[in-house]
Amino acid sequence: MRLVLSGATLIDGRGGRPIANAEVVVEADRIIAVGSAGELADRAEAKVIDLAGKYLLPGFINAHDHLTTKRLRGSRTDRAAVDDALMVTRGIQNALVNLREGITTVRDAGAPRGLSLSLKSAITRSDIVTPRILAAAQGLTETAGYAHEIFVEVDTPLEAKKAAGAMIKRGADFIKCMASIEWGHAEAKPLSTVNMDVATMRAAFDLAHHHSRRCMAHALCDEAIANAVEAGADTIEHGVFLSASTARKMAKRGVGLVPTLSGYKELRNDWGRGQDIMRHSVKIVEQHKVGFRHALEAGVTVAFGSDSLGNLLDECRTMQEWGMPPMQCIEAITRNAAMLLGIDDQVGSIAAERVADLVVLDADPISNIAALGEVELVVKSGRLIDPAMLPV
Numbered sequence: 001m002r003l004v005l006s007g008a009t010l011i012d013g014r015g016g017r018p019i020a021n022a023e024v025v026v027e028a029d030r031i032i033a034v035g036s037a038g039e040l041a042d043r044a045e046a047k048v049i050d051l052a053g054k055y056l057l058p059g060f061i062n063a064h065d066h067l068t069t070k071r072l073r074g075s076r077t078d079r080a081a082v083d084d085a086l087m088v089t090r091g092i093q094n095a096l097v098n099l100r101e102g103i104t105t106v107r108d109a110g111a112p113r114g115l116s117l118s119l120k121s122a123i124t125r126s127d128i129v130t131p132r133i134l135a136a137a138q139g140l141t142e143t144a145g146y147a148h149e150i151f152v153e154v155d156t157p158l159e160a161k162k163a164a165g166a167m168i169k170r171g172a173d174f175i176k177c178m179a180s181i182e183w184g185h186a187e188a189k190p191l192s193t194v195n196m197d198v199a200t201m202r203a204a205f206d207l208a209h210h211h212s213r214r215c216m217a218h219a220l221c222d223e224a225i226a227n228a229v230e231a232g233a234d235t236i237e238h239g240v241f242l243s244a245s246t247a248r249k250m251a252k253r254g255v256g257l258v259p260t261l262s263g264y265k266e267l268r269n270d271w272g273r274g275q276d277i278m279r280h281s282v283k284i285v286e287q288h289k290v291g292f293r294h295a296l297e298a299g300v301t302v303a304f305g306s307d308s309l310g311n312l313l314d315e316c317r318t319m320q321e322w323g324m325p326p327m328q329c330i331e332a333i334t335r336n337a338a339m340l341l342g343i344d345d346q347v348g349s350i351a352a353e354r355v356a357d358l359v360v361l362d363a364d365p366i367s368n369i370a371a372l373g374e375v376e377l378v379v380k381s382g383r384l385i386d387p388a389m390l391p392v
């Protein structure tokens with residue numbers, strides 16, 4: 001069936017000026033035309049939705065979430081102990097939470113036992129409409145290194161290459177390496193130190209690129225970020241302690257940043273992660289602000305990621321508060337995220353022949369970023385979704 005979305009102000013996700021009184025025509029799962037209201041379509045057989053006074057944007061993209069363990073309380077070991085069936089069920093629910101926020105694509109940044117792949121497979125084989133899922137399956141880390149409780153341990157380039165290959169055989173869309181630890185758990189330890197070495201990460205990333213998979217690196221301290229860039233990462237996840245010079249290197253090489261600001265902010269609250277983490281979170285957030293600004297100044301491509309505890313509205317509010325103009329925030333949740341994930345020819349902007357992933361907002365997000373929290377309608381691959389029907 002043909003769907004005509006008519007009369008909204010269109011924000012195309014590519015940073016262009018909003019277009020008043022626009023019209024977007026959708027057929028099956030594709031956008032087939034974009035123009036002015038009333039000009040385009042034969043409306044005889046079409047379902048016309050009047051969006052006068054509303055704002056129409058591309059479906060949002062969450063470049064870093066952990067659907068199976070999102071908002072799960074407790075330590076990493078506690079969380080990893082949740083059984084597979086419950087993890088997949090939670091994953092579906094969390095995918096729907098994303099959809100309610102207007103998110104139509106989620107990159108899952110790693111799950112215990114690679115369960116994001118089971119989640120993706122379960123959703124693909126069912127009729128349930130969720131965001132499309134791209135999964136990193138399980139990250140690679142050093143033996144006893146950061147997140148070893150849930151990820152695969154590798155210590156040499158050969159082990160990393162084999163583990164990355166095995167992950168690709170299982171269906172991973174991305175390969176992830178843990179370039180740094182999260183933070184020291186004793187006061188005396190630094191907040192973040194290097195985890196994997198450059199050669200080991202490079203072996204995994206080279207193999208991934210050979211198989212046309214993009215690569216992500218969890219990296220907090222500046223040395224780990226620089227290592228990951230050197231090793232060939234396509235995106236740096238978190239990037240808390242990013243320096244001005246490493247940010248310039250990222251910009252020059254086209255390496256993107258997924259800062260996950262709102263997730264770290266949320267750690268000041270009690271999620272059962274431990275008192276030291278709650279205490280450190282304040283310092284981490286202060287540092288993150290500095291690193292984020294270095295990224296902005298250097299012109300690094302930034303994409304939105306909620307991580308396990310953040311959300312889209314808080315993330316955009318924080319990015320704006322820390323110096324990113326509203327239109328750039330919108331690019332971070334649409335086109336820029338699509339570019340960094342390598343899917344910008346399909347999603348992340350509103351144009352003919354793109355997948356029909358769209359969001360209708362009640363108010364103008366450029367004049368007030370809070371409008372991103374007022375999602376009135378979501379279109380996922382041409383299917384209309386009422387966000388009020390989805391879990392919070």
Ligand SMILES: [Zn+2]
Pocket residue numbers: 064065066109307308
């Ligand atoms: Zn994460």
